[in-house]
Structure formats: C-alpha cells, structure tokens
Amino acid sequence: MRQIFFLVFLVCCGHVFAQKMPCASDEMTALMSRKYPPGMYIKPMSVAAKTTSSADTAWYDVPVVVHVIHDYGSEYLSDDTIKKSFANWATVMLGANADTADVIDPFKSYVGNSRIRLHLATKDPAGNPTTGITRHQSYLTTLGDEQAKFGQWPTDKYINIWFVDLSAWATAYAYNPYGAASFPWYDGVLSIAAAVDTVKIIPHELGHYFSLAHVWGAVPIGTTCSASDTVDDTPPTMGHATSYCVPSALYDTACATGYMVHYTDMMGMDSVVDYPDTVNAQNIMDYTFCPRMFTKGQAYRMRMGLTSPIASRNNLYTPANLAATGALDPVPDMAPVPDFIVEQSTGPTTPTDKRNYFLSLGNPNSFMFRNTSWRDTIDAITWLFSSGAATPSSAASVVSNQFSVPGWVTVTLTATSNAGTGTVERQQSVYVADTTPVGGVGYMQSFTSAADITNWPMLNYYNNSFRWEFFTGAGKDDNTCIRFRSYDPSALATPPRIIGTATGDYDDIFTPAFNLNGVTGDLYVNFYTTGASTLSGISTFDPLTLDTLELYASVTGGVSWTRLGLMDGYELQNNGLFATEFTPGSSAPWLSKSFAVPAAFRARNTYFRFRYKPGNSGNNVYLDNFSLSGVPAGTQEALLASRNAFAILPNPGQGVFRFVFHPGTLASVPCSIRDVAGRVVYHTQLVVTPGNLAQKEVDLNTLSGGMYFVMLNVDGVPVTEKLVITQ
Numbered sequence: 122m123r124q125i126f127f128l129v130f131l132v133c134c135g136h137v138f139a140q141k142m143p144c145a146s147d148e149m150t151a152l153m154s155r156k157y158p159p160g161m162y163i164k165p166m167s168v169a170a171k172t173t174s175s176a177d178t179a180w181y182d183v184p185v186v187v188h189v190i191h192d193y194g195s196e197y198l199s200d201d202t203i204k205k206s207f208a209n210w211a212t213v214m215l216g217a218n219a220d221t222a223d224v225i226d227p228f229k230s231y232v233g234n235s236r237i238r239l240h241l242a243t244k245d246p247a248g249n250p251t252t253g254i255t256r257h258q259s260y261l262t263t264l265g266d267e268q269a270k271f272g273q274w275p276t277d278k279y280i281n282i283w284f285v286d287l288s289a290w291a292t293a294y295a296y297n298p299y300g301a302a303s304f305p306w307y308d309g310v311l312s313i314a315a316a317v318d319t320v321k322i323i324p325h326e327l328g329h330y331f332s333l334a335h336v337w338g339a340v341p342i343g344t345t346c347s348a349s350d351t352v353d354d355t356p357p358t359m360g361h362a363t364s365y366c367v368p369s370a371l372y373d374t375a376c377a378t379g380y381m382v383h384y385t386d387m388m389g390m391d392s393v394v395d396y397p398d399t400v401n402a403q404n405i406m407d408y409t410f411c412p413r414m415f416t417k418g419q420a421y422r423m424r425m426g427l428t429s430p431i432a433s434r435n436n437l438y439t440p441a442n443l444a445a446t447g448a449l450d451p452v453p454d455m456a457p458v459p460d461f462i463v464e465q466s467t468g469p470t471t472p473t474d475k476r477n478y479f480l481s482l483g484n485p486n487s488f489m490f491r492n493t494s495w496r497d498t499i500d501a502i503t504w505l506f507s508s509g510a511a512t513p514s515s516a517a518s519v520v521s522n523q524f525s526v527p528g529w530v531t532v533t534l535t536a537t538s539n540a541g542t543g544t545v546e547r548q549q550s551v552y553v554a555d556t557t558p559v560g561g562v563g564y565m566q567s568f569t570s571a572a573d574i575t576n577w578p579m580l581n582y583y584n585n586s587f588r589w590e591f592f593t594g595a596g597k598d599d600n601t602c603i604r605f606r607s608y609d610p611s612a613l614a615t616p617p618r619i620i621g622t623a624t625g626d627y628d629d630i631f632t633p634a635f636n637l638n639g640v641t642g643d644l645y646v647n648f649y650t651t652g653a654s655t656l657s658g659i660s661t662f663d664p665l666t667l668d669t670l671e672l673y674a675s676v677t678g679g680v681s682w683t684r685l686g687l688m689d690g691y692e693l694q695n696n697g698l699f700a701t702e703f704t705p706g707s708s709a710p711w712l713s714k715s716f717a718v719p720a721a722f723r724a725r726n727t728y729f730r731f732r733y734k735p736g737n738s739g740n741n742v743y744l745d746n747f748s749l750s751g752v753p754a755g756t757q758e759a760l761l762a763s764r765n766a767f768a769i770l771p772n773p774g775q776g777v778f779r780f781v782f783h784p785g786t787l788a789s790v791p792c793s794i795r796d797v798a799g800r801v802v803y804h805t806q807l808v809v810t811p812g813n814l815a816q817k818e819v820d821l822n823t824l825s826g827g828m829y830f831v832m833l834n835v836d837g838v839p840v841t842e843k844l845v846i847t848q
Contacts, residue, residue, distance in 0.1 A: 179236065182240055182449060184279050184437065185240065186245075186255065186280070187203050187207070187241070188255045188282065189314075190270075190271055190285045191256065191258060191259075192258060196284060196313075200252065200254055200497075202317060207241060210323045210324055211238065213324040214324060215235065224403055225371055228401055231416045232416070233416045233420030242279055246274050255272050257271040257272055258583065259271060262286040267311075270306075271620060276301065276305055276433065278442050279437075280327075282309060282312070284311075284313070285311065285312075293312035293313065294310075294329075295330045298332055301434075310326040321405050325406060328405060331427055335407070336360060336407050343359045343363075344359065354401075354418040354419075355419065356396050356400050357376040358407070361409045364409070366402070370400075377396075377398050377399055379398065380395075401414075406419070454497070455497060455540055457495065459534045459535060459543040461545070463476050464477075464489040464519075467487050467521050473681040473683075479554060479631050481553070481555075481556050482527050487523050489522075490522065492519070494543070497539075497540055501537045504532065505532070506520075507530055510522050511523045524553045528552070529549045530553060554631065554633070554634065558634045559576070560635060562640055562751060565746070567745065567746055568747075577631065578631050581628050586606065587607055589604070589733065591603055595706075596745050597651075597711045602744060603630065605670075607733075607740065608740050612655050612737060618737075624735070624736055624737055628733050629733075630730070632728055635749060643717065643770065644717065644751060645715040646716045647749070648746060649744070650670070650693065650695075650714060651695060652703070652739075652742035654739065654740050655700075655740040667693070668738070668742065669688070669733070669734040671731070672685045672686050672716050674722040674730075676721070679728060685719075686717075693742055694742070703740040704741070713754035715754045751779075752768060752770065756768045756770075766840075767780070767782045767840045767841075768780075768842070769842055772842075775822075775848075777821070777822075778819050779819075780816070780818075785812075786811050786836055787809070787811060788808065789807065790807045791804075791807075792806070792832070793831075794830070797830075807819075825846070831843075
C-alpha cells in the first residue's frame with residue numbers, strides 16, 4: 122500500500138438520509154475554527170504504513186457506550202433497538218454482514234475484515250455495572266449537535282456514540298483521530314436516532330472514527346478523479362451522491378479504467394497490482410444506498426487508526442482497559458430505571474403545548490402520565506398519586522388523572538423486573554391551580570416573601586441551572602423579587618461552554634387565577650424588569666441567541682395559551698455587558714413593561730404565564746411589581762406618586778379618550794380644552810370619587826385633527842397635558 126496519511130479535516134456522515142446534507146465536513150470545520158483560537162489544533166503528521174503480512178492477524182476488542190439524548194419522542198430508542206442495531210454494527214465491522222453476498226464480482230475478493238470487535242461496556246467510568254446505554258433528557262436533542270454530547274465517558278477508554286432527534290448539519294458525523302485529538306471533548310459519533318440502523322450509517326461513522334476518508338478523498342463529492350482516500354484497493358472515484366445504487370454507479374469506470382498501483386518492496390523489487398477498473402460504489406464510505414463492504418485496505422487503515430497513539434485510540438483495546446470497562450464480561454442483569462413523562466392533557470379542549478404540567482382544579486381536561494422506565498424488561502409497574510387523585514394508584518402504562526386538592530402533586534412510580542425494583546418519587550410532578558381568584562383590576566404583587574407566591578408555581582422542565590427563583594438581595598422598591606437565573610459561567614470559560622448551551626431551553630412561572638369577568642376599557646398586565654448579558658458576541662458555532670421573555674394568557678385553566686407579547690434583546694438585557702454575575706444595585710434601571718389584555722381573556726378565571734427562553738448571552742433577568750391595571754406601567758406609577766400627574770390615553774388618538782388623574786378631594790373636576798390659538802373648544806365637569814385614581818372617558822369626536830391643551834383644575838391647582846388628535 123501507499124504511505125497512509127491521517128486526515129486533518131473533520132470527516133462526517135456520508136449518507137443522504139431524510140434529505141439531510143450528505144456531509145457537513147466543511148461547515149463543521151469552519152465553525153470549529155471560529156469557535157476556538159488558532160494554535161489549539163494538533164497539526165497533521167504522516168504515519169508510515171506497514172505492509173500487510175501474515176503476521177497482521179491480531180484481533181482488537183473495544184468498549185462502546187451509547188448515549189440517548191432525548192425529550193421522550195421518537196428519538197427515545199429502546200434498549201432492545203439499540204442492542205439489535207449494535208449487533209449489526211459489530212457484524213459489519215468484521216465484514217460478516219450477509220449482504221456482502223451482493224457485492225459485484227470485481228470486488229468480492231476485496232471484502233475486508235477490520236478485526237475490530239465492538240462490545241457494549243459493562244462497567245462505567247466509576248467501575249459500576251452498566252449495560253453500556255445511558256439516557257439524558259434535553260431540549261438539545263433537537264439541533265443540539267456538539268452541544269448535545271452530554272455525559273461523555275473518557276475517550277481513551279470508550280467509543281462514545283450519541284443519538285439525538287435532529288441534527289442541523291447532517292444525518293451523522295464523527296471526528297477522525299486528529300480531529301479527536303484537537304477537540305477531545307467532542308470525540309465520538311453523533312447520529313440522528315432515525316438512522317440507528319439505516320444503510321450502515323454508524324459503521325460509516327466508525328470508519329471515520331478509525332481514520333477512513335470518503336472514497337472520493339478530501340474534496341467535494343463529484344468534482345474530480347484525482348483526489349484519493351489513501352487506500353489503494355478503493356479505485357479512484359468522484360463519489361455517488363445522486364446516482365445511488367444503480368448500474369451506472371455500480372459499474373462506473375469514469376475514474377478507474379486502467380487503474381494500477383506500482384509497489385517497491387524492502388528488497389527493492391518492483392511489483393504492480395492491477396485493481397478493478399470499476400469503482401467500489403458498494404463501499405460503506407460512499408454515498409450510494411447500497412453499502413455492503415469495507416475493503417481489505419480500509420480494514421488495514423482502520424487498524425492503523427486504532428493502534429495509533431493519536432487521540433489515545435491505542436488504549437481502547439489494552440487488557441487493562443478491557444478489564445476496567447468490562448468489555449469482555451457478560452452483560453449484567455440490572456434492575457430497571459424507573460421514569461415517567463407528563464404528556465399533553467386529554468379532554469374536550471385541545472392543548473397548545475407539547476405537554477401540560479399545569480391545569481386548574483376541576484378542569485375537564487386530565488393530566489396524562491406515561492411510564493418510560495428502561496434498562497430491563499419491565500414485568501410490572503405501580504403508580505401512586507397524591508392530592509385526592511381520581512385514580513390514586515394504577516398498574517397501567519399510561520394513566521389519565523384528575524385531582525381534587527390544589528397545589529403540587531406527588532407521583533411515585535415503581536418498576537419491577539426479574540433483576541429487582543426501582544422507585545422514583547417526584548414531589549412537584551404537576552400543579553393543580555386553585556380556581557378561587559386572588560383579585561382583579563388593581564391587583565399588585567411585589568414578591569415580598571416566598572410565602573406570598575406559593576400559588577405562583579415555577580416549572581424548570583429540564584431540571585437545570587437555568588430557572589425561575591424567588592430572590593432576596595435586589596428588587597425595584599425593596600430587596601425581594603423573582604429572577605430568571607440565566608447566568609452561565611461556562612460561557613465565559615476558555616474554551617467557552619463545551620456542551621449544554623441554554624439555547625432551546627424554556628421555563629415557566631404561572632400566576633394564580635384573576636377575576637376579570639366584565640372588565641371593560643383598557644386593561645394591562647404591568648411589571649418591571651432589569652437584566653444584563655454576559656457576552657457581546659459569540660462564535661458562529663454557538664450562535665448568539667438573545668434571551669426572550671414571553672407573556673401568555675389562558676381562560677381554559679391552563680390547557681391552551683395565547684401569547685400576549687414578548688421582550689427580548691437590549692430591552693430585556695438593559696444593563697449591558699457584565700463579566701460577573703449580574704445583581705442589580707440601587708442605580709440599576711428598571712424598565713416598565715405593559716401588555717394589553719384583550720377582551721377574550723377577561724374571564725372569571727384568567728391565568729397568566731411568563732415563559733423565559735434563555736439564549737447564549739443571558740446574565741440574569743429580574744422581575745418585580747406585577748399588577749393588573751387600566752393604565753400602563755410607568756404611567757400608573759407616576760399617577761399614584763404625584764397628585765399633579767395627568768395622562769391621556771391614547772395620545773395621539775381620535776374619538777373617545779381616557780383621562781387618568783388623581784382628583785384630590787373633589788367629587789367634580791373642571792376640564793377645559795384649548796386649541797393652539799388659546800380658544801376654549803371644549804368644557805365639562807368630570808364626576809369622580811375623591812381620593813381614588815380616576816379614569817374618565819371623554820368623547821371628543823366633535824374636535825378636528827390637530828394639537829390641543831387639556832387642563833384640569835384639581836383642588837385649585839391647574840394640571841395641563843398636550844393632546845394630539847389624528848385625522
């Protein structure tokens with residue numbers, strides 16, 4: 122064989138699958154180079170090739186761990202599916218897959234056996250028993266890619282394989298030994314779960330992991346015959362990204378006609394090998410949908426990648442590591458891991474969210490609980506529900522339930538198999554909201570103590586550090602408020618945040634019920650926020666995503682929600698860049714925010730929900746002084762603070778206007794309107810309740826468009842406000 126060179130570039134998925142990009146090599150490499158500064162890459166070097174000989178007969182056993190990164194969707198691969206697929210991967214690596222019988226005649230004698238035997242680990246890095254399969258719930262299963270590589274086991278001891286729901290770049294990808302040495306925290310294979318056993322995608326990626334290139338070489342597919350994958354028994358090819366498994370691909374001779382390789386042995390003797398004059402389109406490292414084989418040369422190259430010290434691949438098969446990982450030990454019979462998920466509610470109202478963790482007391486819809494226990498064949502399960510459950514216990518896999526006691530519900534699930542039992546208890550699994558309204562227009566919540574907001578449930582869906590919490594030490598008018606803790610010190614580390622970006626996460630805080638039935642005129646949800654960011658910019662690999670705060674309303678007891686508005690960007694992170702965790706001081710500006718409540722959401726039981734979506738730049742956002750009012754925040758505060766404050770809503774506007782003011786001690790307040798020439802064009806007496814904030818509607822349809830001056834006389838003190846009437 123010719124001298125073998127390890128490739129410096131990132132190699133990745135070669136199969137077209139579900140219309141994904143066939144390979145994200147260039148894109149991922151470019152993103153990596155921007156994410157990490159120059160000089161962090163290990164430079165390429167050549168590795169002299171050995172000649173094949175009768176002594177090259179060693180077998181290599183390597184341990185593997187499979188990580189399922191999921192959100193309980195179709196990507197939640199069963200253990201049986203993984204084990205069955207794993208057996209197929211292992212067979213392909215040994216060239217023992219039955220469909221090698223379909224290899225066309227020119228290549229039947231070239232079918233290779235890497236002699237690399239894959240084994241699911243039976244011991245984890247701490248030496249504890251394992252089935253070689255782990256599970257991690259994360260929103261990053263969807264387009265998380267590198268950021269979704271949770272729970273990596275030491276790469277010098279295990280091959281890590283991650284399955285996710287979706288990838289932004291390709292069906293699957295992996296780093297060759299040089300890429301792995303440069304970015305060890307990402308070493309392994311990542312694939313979408315739908316490709317777990319499709320057209321040999323995982324063996325393809327393991328080929329990259331062990332240093333194989335695509336058969337057309339390190340150039341874009343379909344561009345040239347002159348590039349090489351540095352394996353002699355794969356004849357030159359431009360690859361087959363569009364022709365798939367058809368005769369024109371199987372017997373493509375465009376690049377391979379007359380292909381021969383000249384060799385010189387150690388004694389200086391020359392020899393020539395005449396390889397097939399058709400390409401090896403059934404090669405696993407091509408893009409056809411009929412992969413059948415690795416060649417003998419590729420098998421040898423994979424062994425070279427495994428036995429090289431680059432990225433510590435050569436430690437995988439050592440006797441000490443095989444003992445430490447239990448790679449050759451029988452798979453242990455282990456007790457199940459109990460787990461469950463809350464699904465969409467069932468009932469007459471169609472939910473708007475993926476799952477319902479919040480429903481009102483007596484809601485016609487029911488909470489839905491689904492058993493997702495794993496790691497062994499489950500013989501029996503037992504549910505126990507608190508809070509006056511309609512079904513207090515059950516042995517069913519899926520339970521639809523309602524509760525008669527408001528507050529948090531405790532759910533206990535026990536899973537039993539022949540190897541034992543496992544029990545999980547979640548004391549805050551779902552929340553049953555009280556339907557007794559706590560107020561209506563005029564309600565104010567200043568979050569003065571944790572006890573004040575026990576009926577404001579905060580849900581951290583992914584059990585991570587990005588969450589809502591009651592906070593002492595800062596506030597708009599005192600030292601208490603609530604905050605969303607989006608600060609992530611790893612975002613400022615070097616290198617920054619390896620995995621687990623906040624982008625894609627979301628957390629909710631729910632209000633109690635408000636009685637808004639019959640409320641007319643303007644109505645606002647008012648509150649104040651202050652926040653900051655940690656980064657002024659970030660690499661394209663980890664795109665800058667600004668935090669978002671959204672306000673929703675529900676009149677269906679939490680089954681369906683409608684967004685009333687949102688804040689994001691500099692409006693939300695109004696204190697700029699902070700290199701340390703942001704806590705507002707006395708000089709930090711608090712911004713007032715108001716969202717109008719449409720008439721459709723003015724019911725006897727109206728609930729509101731703040732949904733926070735953290736991005737990659739968040740450094741905490743604080744929220745205080747929630748209220749329901751007929752005037753927007755800021756305006757309301759000014760009017761309450763000063764007897765001389767006067768607001769006209771809307772302004773500019775036309776038709777009917779609302780005058781908002783403090784009437785002092787009077788029951789009747791004189792009101793006059795003058796035009797720009799000083800002429801009185803309107804006069805009336807506004808009948809009000811002394812001492813209370815007054816809101817009076819005034820019909821000014823008789824006035825033409827233009828600028829006017831409205832004057833009130835409050836306790837003998839004139840108060841004037843400019844008014845603009847539009848045409």
